[in-house]
Every structure is written in C-alpha cells, then in structure tokens.
Amino acid sequence: MFDNIIELLPEIAKAINETLLMMAICLTAAVLIGGSLGIVVFLTSRGQVLARYRHFNLLANALINVFRSFPFIILLVAVSPFTRHIVGTSIGPLAASVPLSLAAIFYFARLIEQTLRDVPRGVIEAAEAMGATPRQIVTQVLLVEARSGLVLAMTVLAVSFLSYSAVAGVVGGGGIGDLAIRYGYYRFQTDVMIATIILLVIMVQGIQLLGQWLARHVDKR
C-alpha cells in the first residue's frame, strides 16, 4: 500500500526542503518589506502621528489593494517575465519565491496595519506627550504593545503561504504541493496524496501551536 511512498522518500525530502526554502524567502521578504510598509501605512492613516503624509497613505493603500486583488495563480503567471528577469528562470522554488514574496509582502502589510490599530491611541499619545520621535513610537510603543498580535499575524502569514507555496507547484515551483500534483494527482498515487496532506496538516498544526504559545507568552496585558 505504501510502496510508492517508500520509493519516493528522497523526493519527499527534497520537496520538504524546497517548501522550506520558498517559505523562508517569502516570509523574510514579507516581514521586512511588508512589515515596514504596514507600519508606515498605519502611521500615515487618519489621526495618527504621520497623518500629514496623506498622499503616501492613499498611494500605499491603493498599491496594497491592487496586489491583494490578484488571485494568486494569476499573479504567479502575470509576474513570470519579471521573475525570469531577476532569477533567470520561471521554474523551480527560487522562481516561485518571487510571486510568493510579492503576494506575501502586501498581505502582511495589511495584516500589520490592522494589528497596530489595536494599540490604544491614548498610549501613542502619551508617548508623543513625552517627546518621543515617530521612530521611537514605532520601536518602543507600537511593536512592544502589539507584539502578541504581531506574532499571531506572522502565524496566519506562515500558514497561508504554506498553502500558497503548494499552489506554486502547479507551474513547476517544486515543493510539497508540486509533489502532490505530480504523483498524487497525475499518476493516481493516492497514498502519496494522503502522505503530502498529512505532512501539510502537521506543519500547519506546528506553526499554529508555536505561534499561539509565543503570542500568549509575550502578552502581559
């Protein structure tokens, strides 16, 4: 019954590595670039400390909405010329990381902007009244007060993009999803399909449990 799986063990190991590679790249891009974007969008929103940069806020919001409107599979195809340009190919996990990162950046920017709204305005105001700079408000107030929500936002991001990375398999992105499609679907190897699903379930559970534990641990409210 599990002959296929045993035979495919090296393939499975490779697929896990590819998935981890795609996740590492797109999550890093999302947290660094998307996180910064989300913070700035929050700061420039109405009533916040940099609200005077209203034009930036409108522009950034529009950009986030545009990229979030793309169904992921369309984005994957649409940016492939760009992907070829910077990676040299549009096939493989590295190439798939480009659209994954793009989608993740704007997804996370929105998540962060919304998470930061949970920080009471009065607390930010108190920091302003004490003479804090916008940078200090970000690093010493927002990121500290919202840290539990930020951890949960990263958890949601990781779970979503584990599943997006499987979609990338459709266009030869590699990874666990690619394996499931090639063997489980096209070759009717149901056991491989089941094995990959179990693998993904375990990974999602792991991410979720870790995220929740960490969020609880850092929350002193």
Add this chain to the structure above:
Amino acid sequence: MGTLSPFGTAIRLHGVSKRFAGIDGIEVGVEPTDLDVAQGEIHGIIGFSGAGKSTLLRLINLLEQPDAGQVVVHGEDLTTLSPDRLRAARRRIGMIFQHFNLLHNRSVADNVAFPLRIAGESAARIRERVDACLAFVGLSDKASAYPAQLSGGQKQRVAIARALAPEPHVLLADEPTSALDPRTTQSLLDVLADVNRRFGVTIVLVSHEMSVVRRLCHRVSVMEAGRVVERVSLNDGHIPPDSQLARWLSEFGGGSENAAPQGYVPHAHEREAAHV
C-alpha cells in the same frame, strides 16, 4: 531654570482656538481663549462635557495644534518650534490621563523609565530616577509588576511617577481621577498636592468633579461652550458665593456650598445641562 522668578508665569495661552467637527457633526473645540497659569500654581479647568476643557489642556503641550494663537510655556512659544525643539520642550511638561495610558507590555519600572530612555539618559540616571519616583508614589515594591496586575489608583500613581521622572516644571492632568472611586481619588489628590508642594511643579488639572477642583486647586477657570467664562480664586477651598461656580455647586452639588465634598456632577445632569 534659574532665570524664572518664583512668581513668574509658567503657562500663557494667548488667543488660542481650535475647532473640529464632533462625532455628531456639531462643532466643538476652543474659541479664542487666554489662560495664564502662575509658576507653582495648581490651576483647575472645570466645565461640563464638551465645554472644551480637555482640548484647552491638550493645547498646552500641542497635542492639539491650535488654529490660531500663542502657546507660551516657560517663555517659549511652542507653536514656533521645530519638531525637534518641540519634543525637547515636551520632555519638561509631564502629562497624566483619565485612562492612565501605561504601556501594558512593560513593567512598572520600565514604564517610569520610558521618558528617560527616549531622551537618551544614562542607565545610572534612569535607575536613580525610577527608584526615586516609585518611592515617591509609594510603589517601590511593584517595580517589576505589570500594569494589568495593579488597581486603577496604582496605575495612576505609576503614571504620575512616569510623568515626574524627567523632572518636569509643569504637569498636565486630564481628568486624572474620573476613572477612580472616591477613596482612591482622595489619596491620589494627596499625591498631586505633594507633587506641587515638594517639587514646586505647576499643575493644570481638568476635571468635571467639583470636589476634586475645590480640594486641590488654587485657581479655577470655568469653561462653557469653548470659552473660559469665569476665573475664580479658591481660598482654602472656599468658593466666592456670587460666582458661576457657586451657582453650579448649589444646582448640582446637593446641599450647602461649604459642605459639599460630594459636589460630583452626575453624567445625566451633564447631558441635560449641555442642551440648555
């Protein structure tokens, strides 16, 4: 600091105004208003909800940018300062709030250290000030607790310690006791009186509670519809009988003016009166 006379003016608002649309579209704010607060004075601002008293207070450290007018604190017109200089000026103006506004994910000691840390003070100086300020408000034993573990009165004491840490000349208090029960209010007012007496800090206090104002303040500005309609000097809590303040007290305070520490204005009355 040495150039300031002990009887000088700590705060002078000159023709400040601020208008913005309220939640229901009605314009609220402050009409062109003057306010003078002497050095070392405890100045109360009292009025009904929506009279503009919090806005007036927030104009003093420019949390609200005035539409017009001058905001002079210790001889410096804050409206003319660069963002950098304004931040420096704000470090000498402490502020406490109705809902305390502490950082919930930081310990009590870290909350008190916050204004010093953002000002780039040395670790030794921070430790010294945190210890001194927590001792002053009687919470030395709570240094490593988190705000969620404290009572409302304790949270406001932490907020006072935090405001005092950078040794401000002026303390702005925005409804500091409105979220506290009467007994806690009493002990908190004692702390504020102590801040004024021991450190010579000028205090501007906004409240709608008559008992708070009369217990603590040297002078009171009465606000109505965005303007100061009356200025009253309180002599040992005695209110001049011919004043608006005395009339309010007899109307809402329940009983004779000198025996009315429960001169608290109930919320329902505030609303009724606001429509008159």
